[in-house]
Amino acid sequence: MEFLIYIATGAFVGFFAGLLGIGGGLILVPVLTSVFATYMTSNEHMVHIAIGTSLATIMVTSLxxxxxxxxxxxxxxxxxxxxxxxxxxxxxxxxxxxQFMDASVLSRIFAILEVLIAIKMLLDLQPSPHREMPGTVGRSIAGTMIGGLSSLIGIGGGALNTPYMAWHNVPMRQAIATSSACSVPVAISGTLGFIIAGWGVSNLPNYSTGFVYWPAFLGIVLASVFTAPLGAKMTHKLPVKRLKKIFGLLLIILAIKMFWH
Structure with missing residues (x-):
């Protein structure tokens, strides 16, 4: 049953990751946290494991x-x-x-950011028509902040990259597609960071490397590699704005659950 949950989650997350360029962590982290709370005997590090595993799956989903x-x-x-x-x-x-942050703190940071992203999706805020992408220094600062925060809470970067690019008047479909590509370096470096952070930590579940739990990774990836391309293809056919609002409501529900977990 546990493995089937990972497969079903991967199928759902993969589709929306491809469709909206979000990486999938906004759904994966709350779902994995709940599953780990049910099936793991020790829950001390379940949020860290959920985030690290989420980032590992995003490496494959984004590609x-x-x-x-x-x-x-x-x-x-x-x-x-x-x-x-x-x-x-x-x-x-x-x-x-x-590794220096308590699991409850990570949960609340994740929930707050998820609500902010959901509000942005629901309100569909539009940038000034004269706003352009900043120069090298501005992009470097933004990239470091996006990469650091995305890795810390396991969202892959697309949820921040897409609105960042759209706010600077990159067409939405290009922003979504480009964010998918930018999620790859976030996922790779974030996964390495969580493996290093969890290296040598006691009471981790079997088949883990640091804060990455490979059975969950395998189940999610087996499904998401098929549904992510389908979602990406649908980006160019479906009414993305309407889907973003539906997705935004789902994120608020998941954020509330994560905050009070």
Whole structure:
């Protein structure tokens, strides 16, 4: 039953990760936290494990999404190239810093950020028509902050990258596609950071490496590699604005659950 839950979650998350360019962690972390609370005998590190495992799955999900978006020529590779180095550094720092934070603190940080992202989706705030992407210094600062915060709470970066790019008047479909590509360096560095942070920690479940739990990773990835490309393909066909509002309501529900867990 536990493994089936991971597969079902992976299928759902993969589709919306590809559709909205969000990486999937906004759903994965609350779901995994609940599953771990049910099936793990020791819950002391379950939030850290949920975040680390979420980041590990995003490595695969994002690559699947990027391939589909690239076929539609929607990825702004110039932005990926300029943002990726700082995103990678920020992601590594965020994952490493997690070991010094209590699980309850991480839960509440995640919940608050998830609500803010949901509000942005529901209100569909639009940028000034004259706003443009900043220069190298501005992108480096933004990339480090996005990478660090995304890694710390396991959301992969797309949930922050997409609105950041859209706010600077990158067309929404390009922002979604480019965010999928930028989620890859966040996921890689964040996963490494959480493995390092959890290395040598006692009372971790079997089949874990640091704060990454491989059975959950396997179940989620087995499904998400098929549904993420489907979601990315649907980005160019479905009414994304309407779906974002539905998704925003779901995020608020998950955030409330995460905050009071």
């Amino acid at each position: 699947s999404s990027v391939r589909a978006h690239h076929k539609h020529d929607a990825v702004r590779w110039d932005l990926v190239k300029s943002l990726s180095p700082s995103i990678f550094i920020g992601g590594l720092l965020g994952g490493w810093i997690s």
